[in-house]
Amino acid sequence: MTRRVLAFALVSALAASSCGDADPTTPTTPTEPKTRSLASRLPKGGAVSKTFVTQQAGVITVTFAGTTPPGTVVGVGVGVPLVGIADCGITQAVTTAGSGSPVIAISAIAGTYCVVVYDIGNLTAATDFDGSVTHP
Amino acid sequence: MTRVSRLCSCAVLLLSLTTACSNPAAPENQGPAPPSVKQFVGLLDPGGFQFFSFTVANIGTTELTLQVLRPADTPLPALSTPLTLMVGTPLGESCSSPLNELVVQPALVPQISIPTTPNTYCAALSDPAGQLPLSAYFSVRIVHP
Numbered sequence: 516m517t518r519r520v521l522a523f524a525l526v527s528a529l530a531a532s533s534c535g536d537a538d539p540t541t542p543t544t545p546t547e548p549k550t551r552s553l554a555s556r557l558p559k560g561g562a563v564s565k566t567f568v569t570q571q572a573g574v575i576t577v578t579f580a581g582t583t584p585p586g587t588v589v590g591v592g593v594g595v596p597l598v599g600i601a602d603c604g605i606t607q608a609v610t611t612a613g614s615g616s617p618v619i620a621i622s623a624i625a626g627t628y629c630v631v632v633y634d635i636g637n638l639t640a641a642t643d644f645d646g647s648v649t650h651p
Numbered sequence: 652m653t654r655v656s657r658l659c660s661c662a663v664l665l666l667s668l669t670t671a672c673s674n675p676a677a678p679e680n681q682g683p684a685p686p687s688v689k690q691f692v693g694l695l696d697p698g699g700f701q702f703f704s705f706t707v708a709n710i711g712t713t714e715l716t717l718q719v720l721r722p723a724d725t726p727l728p729a730l731s732t733p734l735t736l737m738v739g740t741p742l743g744e745s746c747s748s749p750l751n752e753l754v755v756q757p758a759l760v761p762q763i764s765i766p767t768t769p770n771t772y773c774a775a776l777s778d779p780a781g782q783l784p785l786s787a788y789f790s791v792r793i794v795h796p
Contacts, residue, residue, distance in 0.1 A: 590728055592728050597718075597719060606759055622759065623760060624760055624761065626759075633728065
């Protein structure tokens, strides 16, 4: 009899525990910002874009370190992947020679975005550049 | 307890276990439909007006964002000219009866957010002050229930 009671209790406990949702009270944990390198080679008269996905709302920050050799002013923009420069429709853009400091900081909801570096007519040949984008 | 009654008890227990986790209302309760996302794109001339109609199917919030404003026929990548973004209801071949209207510059967070019920609405972008230096391609993101 005792064995039957124990078995019943075990089955009941399993039944009770198997019906609940997977911890519905667990809060959504904000993810750490992600940083991606933008380092690439910019063709004369051209543009280079990279697409990235933000999982939650937050600030997208673009840092442009500069070109090699340094000192060339280029355009840097952030936007959405639509028809535009290198398929990036720019929402906000700046011109910069780079300093290592953030050149664009823009709030965004979760979604797919792009960052683009483009020649504004200053390049005489293809030029390497470095930078990064940090996003939620 | 007889063998038959024990078997009956087990059968009842098994039946209760197999039905305990079912949710007979599940097929009717799928939660809210995912929002619909549309891109209202076009070419806006200085002093111009463009609108786009869309149909809201459910009660919820409709959001509009001017994401891109790019000059046509120039290598300039982006403009930050303030433009008027509006959501209203279509009237004839125009968009009137503004429910919300705001002067905006391109951004990546919703600029207009209004509660809407099932109906036909319109989004309009205009340059009433003629501040655009030249014609510009634009893209407005519309998210509605």
